[in-house]
Amino acid sequence: MMQKAASLYDSGDDFGAAEAANMAKYAAGEAAIASLDQAIQTHGGGGLTQEYGLAAMLGAARIARVAPVSREMILNFVSQHSLGLPRSY
Ligand SMILES: Cc1cc2nc3c(=O)[nH]c(=O)nc-3n(C[C@H](O)[C@H](O)[C@H](O)COP(=O)(O)OP(=O)(O)OC[C@H]3O[C@@H](n4cnc5c(N)ncnc54)[C@H](O)[C@@H]3O)c2cc1C
Numbered sequence: 001m002m003q004k005a006a007s008l009y010d011s012g013d014d015f016g017a018a019e020a021a022n023m024a025k026y027a028a029g030e031a032a033i034a035s036l037d038q039a040i041q042t043h044g045g046g047g048l049t050q051e052y053g054l055a056a057m058l059g060a061a062r063i064a065r066v067a068p069v070s071r072e073m074i075l076n077f078v079s080q081h082s083l084g085l086p087r088s089y
Contacts, residue, residue, distance in 0.1 A: 001027060019082055026074045029064035036061045 005020035040047030040054050048055045065071050079085040 015081075019078070022069075022074045022077050025064075025069070026071055026078075029071055032061040032064050 001020055001024035005017050005024055009017035036057055080087050
């Protein structure tokens with residue numbers, strides 16, 4: 001999706017690029033926290049110790065759901081502009 005966004009941007013399709021970039025950002029944010037959570041779970045209590053270094057990544061992985069644009073605002077964008085649904089706010 002990121003490559004699609006880059007390709008659309010290069011071709012001058014600003015709307016298509018924004019749509020794809022939003023989708024890529026949403027998926028990346030979800031994947032980051034889901035994979036880190038699974039890694040912690042795999043190591044059990046050890047996953048939260050300093051030695052594994054996973055707990056230290058929690059803030060960095062979690063912030064991708066909020067900044068620079070929150071996942072809710074991405075879903076708002078996709079629902080309104082891609083799916084043609086009424087603006088929800
Ligand atoms: C570490 C960090 C670095 C940052 N760096 C920058 C930067 O360099 N430049 C910059 O411009 N900004 C930066 N920001 C700000 C960032 O863009 C905002 O935090 C982000 O856009 C979310 O806005 P907010 O924090 O005001 O949350 P709010 O807008 O108050 O949102 C709070 C919650 O309500 C939800 N929400 C809000 N409106 C709606 C809606 N209409 N529909 C559904 N849900 C909604 C949000 O999804 C979120 O879950 C940074 C933030 C952080 C945490």
